[in-house]
Amino acid sequence: MGSALETLCGQAFGAGQVYMLGVYMQRSWIILSITCIVLLPIYIFATPILKLLGQQDDIANLAGEFTLLLIPQLFSLAINFPTQKFLQAQSKVKVLAWTGLVTLVVHIGLLWLLIYAFGWGTTGAAIAFDISSWGAAVAQVFYVVGWCKDGWHGLSWAAFKDIxxxxxxxxxxxxxxxxxxxxxxxxxxxxxxxxxxxxxxxxxxxxxxxxxxxxxxxxxxxxxxxxxxxxxxxxxxxxxxxxxxxxxxxxxxxxxxxxxxxxxxxxxxxxxxxxxxxxxxxxxxxxxxxxxxxxxxxxxxxxxxxxxxxxxxxxxxxxxxxxxxxxxxxxxxxxxxxxxxxxxxxxxxxxxxxxxxxxxxxxxxxxxxxxxxxxxxxxxxxxxxxxxxxxxxxxxx
Known part of the structure; x- marks a missing residue:
C-alpha cells in the first residue's frame, strides 16, 4: 500500500509541487496505521489460525507467541514505508542506504545480545526486530523533519483531504x-x-x-x-x-x-x-x-x-x-x-x-x-x- 506514495510523491516532485510531499506522506501514515489495526486480529489469533490450517500444535503455539511480540514491528512499517517513498521521490537515497546499513549492524548486535548473551531465544529475536525496525523508522522521520524543509512543513489537516x-x-x-x-x-x-x-x-x-x-x-x-x-x-x-x-x-x-x-x-x-x-x-x-x-x-x-x-x-x-x-x-x-x-x-x-x-x-x-x-x-x-x-x-x- 505504501507504493501509492511512490506514484504521487514522484509526480508531485517532478511537477514542482514539493510542498505536497509531506502532506502525501502524512496521508499514507494515516492509511497504513489504520491498515495495521485491521491486520491486528491475524497477529493476535495467529495460533488458532495456524492450527485451523493444519499446522502442528507445537509449531502453531510458538509461531503465535512470536507473532504477538512482532505487533510493534507491524506498526513501524506504517511509518517506515511512506518515509522511504518520500525520500526516494527526491532521489535522497543515500540517507536510506546509510540508515539501512546502521540498522543492519545494530540488528545483528541486538540478535547476538538478546538471543545468545541473555538466552531469550525467539523472544529475543522478536524484540530485536521491534527495536531495529522502529529505530530505522524514527531515524528516517528525524531526517525528514530536520533536513527536508522543502517537502516537510509540519503536520497538516490537509492530510485528511481526498483520503x-x-x-x-x-x-x-x-x-x-x-x-x-x-x-x-x-x-x-x-x-x-x-x-x-x-x-x-x-x-x-x-x-x-x-x-x-x-x-x-x-x-x-x-x-x-x-x-x-x-x-x-x-x-x-x-x-x-x-x-x-x-x-x-x-x-x-x-x-x-x-x-x-x-x-x-x-x-x-x-x-x-x-x-x-x-x-x-x-x-x-x-x-x-x-x-x-x-x-x-x-x-x-x-x-x-x-x-x-x-x-x-x-x-x-x-x-x-x-x-x-x-x-x-x-x-x-x-x-x-x-x-x-x-x-x-x-x-x-x-x-x-x-x-x-x-x-x-x-x-x-x-x-x-x-x-x-x-x-x-x-x-x-x-x-x-x-x-x-x-x-x-x-x-x-
Missing part, C-alpha cells in the same frame, strides 16, 4: 504487489502435497532463494525507474519517460540473460552452498533450466511493475496479474504437476507460463502507451490533489 481517493490507489498498489508475491509463494504450498514432498519443497526453496538474491537487484531498479518515470511525467517530459523505460527494460533483460547463463553453467555446483544431500543436489540441478528461465522473466517483470507504479497504473496491472497468474498460470501448473504427473517441473512450468504471459502483456501495454496522454493525466492528478502552497500552509497545525 478516499488515496485509499483506492493504495489498495490497487497492494493488490498488484501481493498478487505477484503470493503467486510464486503458492508453488511451495502446492509442492508440499506432491510425493516425496521433502525433496520437492527443499529443492524449490533452494531455487527460490537463488532467484530471490537476483530479484533484490531488480527491486532496486524497480524503485529507480518508478521514481524516474514519475518525475519525468511530473516534469511534462513524455519522451524522457519513454526513453528511461526502454533503457531500464533492455538493461535488465541483459542482466537476466547473464544470470541465466551463470546458473546453467554452475547447475551441478551452486546447490552445494545450501545442502550436502546428494538427492537434494540432484533435484535442484534438474530444476536449473526452469530457474534460469525464471531469472530472465524476473529481470524484466519487476522493472515493468516499477513503471506501472511510477505512472499510476496499479489497478490495470492488478487485473492483468489476476488473469495471468490465478486464472491461467496457477491452474495450468496444477494440471501439469498433478494431472499430467510432471511433479515439481509441471508446477513450476505452468506458473512460469503465467509469468511469461503477464510479461508479454505488460510489454505490449508499454509499446502502446501514449506518453503524452500520461503527462496530461499526471497534470490533472496534480491539479486535483496539489492545491496551492498558500492554502496548504494555512492548513498546517
Amino acid at each position: 478516499w481517493a488515496f485509499v483506492r490507489l493504495s489498495l490497487a498498489s497492494a493488490v498488484m504487489l501481493c498478487l505477484e508475491v503470493w503467486y510464486m509463494m503458492s508453488i511451495i504450498i502446492l509442492a508440499g502435497h506432491l510425493d516425496n514432498a521433502v525433496i520437492a519443497v527443499g529443492s524449490l526453496s533452494i531455487c527460490m532463494n537463488i532467484n530471490g538474491y537476483e530479484l533484490m537487484l531488480f527491486v532496486g531498479i524497480n524503485a529507480g525507474i518508478s521514481v524516474r518515470v514519475a518525475n519525468e511525467l511530473g516534469f511534462r517530459h513524455p519522451r524522457a519517460a519513454k526513453y528511461a523505460v526502454y533503457v531500464a527494460v533492455f538493461q535488465s533483460f541483459l542482466i537476466g540473460i547473464f544470470f541465466m547463463v551463470l546458473i546453467l553453467a554452475t547447475r551441478n555446483y551452486f546447490e552445494i552452498i545450501f545442502t550436502s544431500s546428494k538427492d537434494m543436489q540432484q533435484a535442484v540441478a534438474n530444476l536449473a533450466y526452469l530457474l534460469g528461465f525464471t531469472m530472465v522473466l524476473n529481470s524484466v517483470q519487476p522493472v515493468i511493475s516499477g513503471v506501472a507504479v511510477g505512472g499510476g497504473w496499479q489497478a490495470l496491472v492488478a487485473y492483468i496479474n489476476l488473469g495471468c497468474y490465478y486464472i491461467f498460470g496457477l491452474p495450468l501448473g496444477y494440471f501439469l504437476g498433478y494431472v499430467m504427473e510432471l511433479g515439481v517441473k509441471g508446477l513450476w512450468g505452468g506458473m512460469i507460463a503465467g509469468t511469461a504471459l503477464q510479461t508479454l502483456i505488460l510489454c505490449f501495454v508499454l509499446y502502446k502507451t501514449n506518453w503524452n496522454k500520461e503527462v496530461e493525466q499526471t497534470t490533472d492528478r496534480m491539479r486535483k490533489w496539489g492545491g496551492q502552497d498558500a492554502n496548504t500552509q494555512e492548513n498546517n497545525i
Whole structure:
C-alpha cells in the first residue's frame, strides 16, 4: 500500500509541487496505521489460525507467541514505508542506504545480545526486530523533519483531504504487489502435497532463494525507474519517460540473460552452498533450466511493475496479474504437476507460463502507451490533489 506514495510523491516532485510531499506522506501514515489495526486480529489469533490450517500444535503455539511480540514491528512499517517513498521521490537515497546499513549492524548486535548473551531465544529475536525496525523508522522521520524543509512543513489537516481517493490507489498498489508475491509463494504450498514432498519443497526453496538474491537487484531498479518515470511525467517530459523505460527494460533483460547463463553453467555446483544431500543436489540441478528461465522473466517483470507504479497504473496491472497468474498460470501448473504427473517441473512450468504471459502483456501495454496522454493525466492528478502552497500552509497545525 505504501507504493501509492511512490506514484504521487514522484509526480508531485517532478511537477514542482514539493510542498505536497509531506502532506502525501502524512496521508499514507494515516492509511497504513489504520491498515495495521485491521491486520491486528491475524497477529493476535495467529495460533488458532495456524492450527485451523493444519499446522502442528507445537509449531502453531510458538509461531503465535512470536507473532504477538512482532505487533510493534507491524506498526513501524506504517511509518517506515511512506518515509522511504518520500525520500526516494527526491532521489535522497543515500540517507536510506546509510540508515539501512546502521540498522543492519545494530540488528545483528541486538540478535547476538538478546538471543545468545541473555538466552531469550525467539523472544529475543522478536524484540530485536521491534527495536531495529522502529529505530530505522524514527531515524528516517528525524531526517525528514530536520533536513527536508522543502517537502516537510509540519503536520497538516490537509492530510485528511481526498483520503478516499488515496485509499483506492493504495489498495490497487497492494493488490498488484501481493498478487505477484503470493503467486510464486503458492508453488511451495502446492509442492508440499506432491510425493516425496521433502525433496520437492527443499529443492524449490533452494531455487527460490537463488532467484530471490537476483530479484533484490531488480527491486532496486524497480524503485529507480518508478521514481524516474514519475518525475519525468511530473516534469511534462513524455519522451524522457519513454526513453528511461526502454533503457531500464533492455538493461535488465541483459542482466537476466547473464544470470541465466551463470546458473546453467554452475547447475551441478551452486546447490552445494545450501545442502550436502546428494538427492537434494540432484533435484535442484534438474530444476536449473526452469530457474534460469525464471531469472530472465524476473529481470524484466519487476522493472515493468516499477513503471506501472511510477505512472499510476496499479489497478490495470492488478487485473492483468489476476488473469495471468490465478486464472491461467496457477491452474495450468496444477494440471501439469498433478494431472499430467510432471511433479515439481509441471508446477513450476505452468506458473512460469503465467509469468511469461503477464510479461508479454505488460510489454505490449508499454509499446502502446501514449506518453503524452500520461503527462496530461499526471497534470490533472496534480491539479486535483496539489492545491496551492498558500492554502496548504494555512492548513498546517
